[in-house]
Amino acid sequence: MLRRTLPMALATTALVATSAAAQDVTLTIESWRNDDLVLWQEKIIPAFEASHPGIKVKFTPSAPAEYNAALNAKLDAGSAGDLITCRPFDTSLGLYQNGHLADLSDLAGISNFSSVAKSAWQTDDASATFCVPMASVIHGFIYNKDAFAEVGVNVPTTVDEFFSVLDAFKDDGSYIPMAMGTNDQWEAATMGYQNIGPNYWKGEDGRLALIAGEQKLTDEAWVEPYRQIARWKEYLGDGFEAQTYPDSQNVFTLGRAAIYPAGSWEISGFNALADFEMGAFKPPVEAAGDTCYISDHTDIAIGLNAASPNAEAARTFLNWASTEEFASLYANALPGFFSLSSFDIDMQDPLAQEFVSWRGDCESTIRSTYQILSRGTPNLENDTWNASAQVIKGAESPEDAAARLQGGLESWYQPQQ
Amino acid sequence: MQTRRIRWHIAVFLAPAVIVYTAVMIFPLFNTLRLALFSRIDQERVFVGLQNFRTLFFDPIWAEQFWNALGNNFWFFIIHMLVQNPIGIALAALLSHPRLRFAALYRSAIFIPTILSFVIVGFAWKLILSPIWGIAPGILDAVGLKSLFAPWLGKEDYALTTLALISVWQFVGIPMMLIYAALLSIPEEILEAGEIDGIVGASAFWKIKLPLILPSIGIISILTFVGNFNAFDLIYAAQGALAGPNFSTDILGTFMYRTFFGFQLQLGDPHMGSAIAGAMFAIILIGVCIYLFGIQTRMRRYQL
Numbered sequence: 001m002l003r004r005t006l007p008m009a010l011a012t013t014a015l016v017a018t019s020a021a022a023q024d025v026t027l028t029i030e031s032w033r034n035d036d037l038v039l040w041q042e043k044i045i046p047a048f049e050a051s052h053p054g055i056k057v058k059f060t061p062s063a064p065a066e067y068n069a070a071l072n073a074k075l076d077a078g079s080a081g082d083l084i085t086c087r088p089f090d091t092s093l094g095l096y097q098n099g100h101l102a103d104l105s106d107l108a109g110i111s112n113f114s115s116v117a118k119s120a121w122q123t124d125d126a127s128a129t130f131c132v133p134m135a136s137v138i139h140g141f142i143y144n145k146d147a148f149a150e151v152g153v154n155v156p157t158t159v160d161e162f163f164s165v166l167d168a169f170k171d172d173g174s175y176i177p178m179a180m181g182t183n184d185q186w187e188a189a190t191m192g193y194q195n196i197g198p199n200y201w202k203g204e205d206g207r208l209a210l211i212a213g214e215q216k217l218t219d220e221a222w223v224e225p226y227r228q229i230a231r232w233k234e235y236l237g238d239g240f241e242a243q244t245y246p247d248s249q250n251v252f253t254l255g256r257a258a259i260y261p262a263g264s265w266e267i268s269g270f271n272a273l274a275d276f277e278m279g280a281f282k283p284p285v286e287a288a289g290d291t292c293y294i295s296d297h298t299d300i301a302i303g304l305n306a307a308s309p310n311a312e313a314a315r316t317f318l319n320w321a322s323t324e325e326f327a328s329l330y331a332n333a334l335p336g337f338f339s340l341s342s343f344d345i346d347m348q349d350p351l352a353q354e355f356v357s358w359r360g361d362c363e364s365t366i367r368s369t370y371q372i373l374s375r376g377t378p379n380l381e382n383d384t385w386n387a388s389a390q391v392i393k394g395a396e397s398p399e400d401a402a403a404r405l406q407g408g409l410e411s412w413y414q415p416q417q
Numbered sequence: 418m419q420t421r422r423i424r425w426h427i428a429v430f431l432a433p434a435v436i437v438y439t440a441v442m443i444f445p446l447f448n449t450l451r452l453a454l455f456s457r458i459d460q461e462r463v464f465v466g467l468q469n470f471r472t473l474f475f476d477p478i479w480a481e482q483f484w485n486a487l488g489n490n491f492w493f494f495i496i497h498m499l500v501q502n503p504i505g506i507a508l509a510a511l512l513s514h515p516r517l518r519f520a521a522l523y524r525s526a527i528f529i530p531t532i533l534s535f536v537i538v539g540f541a542w543k544l545i546l547s548p549i550w551g552i553a554p555g556i557l558d559a560v561g562l563k564s565l566f567a568p569w570l571g572k573e574d575y576a577l578t579t580l581a582l583i584s585v586w587q588f589v590g591i592p593m594m595l596i597y598a599a600l601l602s603i604p605e606e607i608l609e610a611g612e613i614d615g616i617v618g619a620s621a622f623w624k625i626k627l628p629l630i631l632p633s634i635g636i637i638s639i640l641t642f643v644g645n646f647n648a649f650d651l652i653y654a655a656q657g658a659l660a661g662p663n664f665s666t667d668i669l670g671t672f673m674y675r676t677f678f679g680f681q682l683q684l685g686d687p688h689m690g691s692a693i694a695g696a697m698f699a700i701i702l703i704g705v706c707i708y709l710f711g712i713q714t715r716m717r718r719y720q721l
Contacts, residue, residue: 065657069678072685087682094684097460183571185661186681239548241571241662247549370682378478379683382659390663395573411478 025313026056028081029302030074032067035269039333047329048320055313075100075305082308083317086131086301088120089370095303096123096130102304103128107315109322117340120298120366131301132318134330135337138355139195139295142262142270144255145277147175151258155281159228162284166235169258177235179257180392181243188388189381191261192232194367196283197225198293203365211372213415217406218399226391226398233392241393249273264355265299267336271349280354282362296364298340376412383408446698453691469692483693485664486672487700489577493668494645496581497588502637504585505592506630510622512593513600524597528590535587539654542583546570570655573665580666584651588644592637599633600626629719639708646701649674669697 029040040059048057060081062070068091074080075095084101086092095101104110105128110118113133121131143155148165151172156162169177182188201207201221209215215222237243237251252260253273260266262280270278285292302321304314320326327339328346335349338356347353374381383405390396396404410416456465473479508527512520530538546553548568557566569579603626611617611625649670652660658680660667675683677690 065681068681069674069685072678089682091682091684181571183661184657185659237549239568239571242546242548242568243571244543247547251549374682377683379680381682382680385659385681386661386663389661393662395663408478 024054024056025310026058027083027310027314027317028058028060029083029085030067030071030081030305031059031061031085032064032087033085033300034061034063036334037061043333044326044329047325048317052316052320055316057317071095075307078307080305080307082305082310082314084131084303084305086121086303088298088301088366090372090375092121092131092301092303093123096128099306101130102306102308102311103130104132104304104318105129107132107318107322109319112322112324112341112343114340114342117298120370121301121303124372131303132321133298133301133340134321135300135334136296136340137299137337138264138358139191139297140262140264140280140282140355140358141195142252142260142266142278142280142351144175144252144258144274145279146255147258147276148279151175155279156284157281158288159284159286163231166259170235176237176251176257177259178232179248179252179260180232180236181240181245181248182389182392183242183247184245185385185389187245187248187261188229188392189385190367191263192229192392193225193384193388194295194297194369195261195263196228197222197368198295198363198365199283199285199290200224200228201368202291203293203363207365207368207371210368211415213413213417216416217409218402223398223402226388226401229388230391230394230398233394236392264336264338264352265334267349267351267355268334271335271351278351280351282358292358292362293365294358294362295367296338296359297366297370300337373409373413376409378408378411380405380409449691450695450698452688453695456688457686469689470696473689473692473696479689482664482667482672483696486667486669489666490646490648490668492577493581493584493648494642496578497585497641497645498638500582501585501589502592502634502641505589505637506596506634508589508593509596509600510626512597524593527593530587531590533587535650536654538583538587539651542586543570543655546579571662573662576656576662577666580651580655583655584648587651591640595633595637596630599630603629628717632713632716632718635708635713635716639705642704642708643701646697646704669693669700673697 037059045057045059049055058081068087071080071084072095075084080100084095086095086101092101096103110129110132115126117133117136118129119126121133122129147169148155151168151174153165153168154161156165166177169175180187180191198206201210201215206215206221210217210222217223233240237257243251248257248260249266249269250273251257253270255274255276282292282294302318304311304318308314322341324341324343324345327341327343330337331339331345331347331352332349335347335352336355338352339345347356369381369384387396387401387405391398391401406416453469454464454466455462456469457463473483508523511517512524514520517523545551546569548554548566554563554566557563567575569575607625607629608621611621616624647670648668652666652668652671653674656666656671658671658675660671660675673690673693676686676693679685
């Protein structure tokens with residue numbers, strides 16, 4: 001009896017399993033945005049699945065700091081998901097060159113993006129595009145409006161005003177003037193140096209001149225931002241040396257600090273946590289009326305794992321990710337991640353509107369270390385983290401830090417030699 | 418004429434252990450060493466011999482990081498040898514005191530951190546020592562020593578020592594347990610014989626017990642050495658892969674991780690990473706050999 005039922009049972013399960021597979025394809029998305037898990041699960045994925053029956057999507061993020069390492073290991077082992085969230089520039093370019101990301105140049109929806117938007121996910125000669133651009137993030141400062149009203153200061157536009165606001169908060173004493181720590185290092189570089197820097201190196205002009213080897217990191221335009229962030233030290237909280245990134249976020253959202261050097265990606269998190277009104281101002285310029293430059297960094301895109309067995313379904317998803325429907329969903333679900341598509345997206349969030357309005361007033365650029373310059377050893381981006389943290393702590397002078405970075409860059413980057 | 422029978426059963430019984438150990442330990446170890454002899458040039462894997470090691474030891478950029486990590490690793494080890502093991506021995510001596518009450522309670526309490534995950538220990542201590550939310554500044558304030566507080570984990574001069582002491586806190590239970598077991602195995606008769614000769618109290622510990630537990634101390638030292646030079650988890654959990662501030666807590670494990678898997682914009686380099694792993698293996702091998710041939714063979718053993 002048993003002998004006969006067992007093969008039957010096995011055959012039945014096999015049958016059920018195959019028929020299920022024929023019905024539904026499940027796509028897995030690799031991402032570092034574990035903060036967005038709920039948004040994907042509750043808004044983006046249901047919207048996609050409703051219009052595309054037969055395709056199921058699973059969003060499986062890992063911790064941001066581990067993402068690149070984990071993804072590389074998974075891709076090499078062949079266990080990575082079908083869709084890969086792409087970091088900008090060389091990290092993804094490396095994946096493409098190693099055959100892990102598929103070429104998406106022939107995807108219909110890719111024409112919905114400008115060439116600037118696509119530049120972060122193209123080969124150097126722009127012949128192949130391997131990720132669908134999703135969003136950029138803009139740097140600036142988020143401030144506590146209640147605190148500003150209480151102490152009676154106005155939003156600063158110039159560097160002098162900026163420091164007099166910080167001084168006012170320091171003298172008042174009821175707020176930490178600025179919420180930032182150096183423990184995690186990247187805050188110092190990303191929210192410090194790369195935030196205010198474009199005003200000094202004139203955005204794209206300086207960035208491209210550095211890549212071309214016409215400017216050096218020891219030039220005034222690249223050292224001055226370090227001198228500026230070195231002045232921040234006295235406005236940071238006690239023990240800022242051991243203050244981590246989550247600490248800074250909490251200090252600000254608990255209303256204990258007045259100004260937070262930010263990236264626009266903080267908006268949705270801060271909206272949920274802070275019970276005071278927040279505003280944003282752009283990096284201060286030297287003199288009133290100077291052209292302002294902002295870091296509008298192409299930050300996130302999505303690509304196709306070349307080894308994916310569900311390439312057809314994955315391409316369907318990617319095409320959908322290039323539509324206006326997705327752009328609008330994404331930009332509104334995640335205020336602070338600004339769509340890179342050419343569509344005109346309506347955003348509801350006032351803070352996000354404030355950030356995105358700067359695109360009209362200022363020249364946009366991207367972070368200086370991301371394109372090409374972090375290809376070699378020593379890695380310029382990692383060194384910039386270290387240097388920025390050291391400069392803020394006062395452990396290294398701005399000039400020494402710049403000379404060290406320049407030395408490292410010269411050691412492998414030919415146009416700088 | 419009697420032919421020797423081949424004793425197949427030996428091979429059969431050894432096979433499972435040998436196969437499993439080879440698959441999960443020996444093969445990966447040698448494959449890692451093999452990987453260290455290659456390099457990726459223009460998307461092609463090329464055999465480069467010892468070039469990676471030459472880069473690691475003599476290229477100024479790599480060598481500086483390597484020697485920094487190695488030096489930090491030695492400091493990490495020294496703190497463990499000077500703090501963890503003496504405290505472990507002292508605790509074991511106290512616990513083995515026959516008139517101590519609640520010995521089992523203390524024993525468990527001291528041993529419990531050992532079974533906690535590194536991530537929990539790193540996170541908990543980061544919170545305790547945090548200048549913003551931590552209880553450390555409050556406690557020091559309560560006893561009037563607030564001026565002694567510093568953001569230790571963020572200061573280049575203190576961060577590594579602080580982390581080493583956190584690791585000591587976590588693992589002090591292991592030498593304690595091993596020594597405790599060794600102390601319990603000392604027969605009463607020997608101690609009584611000593612008592613008759615007038616050796617009691619502290620001198621009984623120094624003159625009778627300590628020589629008898631020396632082999633255990635040796636084993637603990639070598640376990641500490643291997644554990645410390647393989648350490649990675651605590652530093653990574655507390656300070657991240659860049660082992661800040663300014664690489665002052667960078668040890669070989671974090672250096673290897675950063676190189677092998679990459680970090681942020683830095684792409685992973687499995688070949689240089691394997692070279693570092695190979696260097697770590699060599700350092701541990703040399704250390705263990707020095708102990709085995711230089712110390713253990715000369716240690717006097719007493720038949721109990």
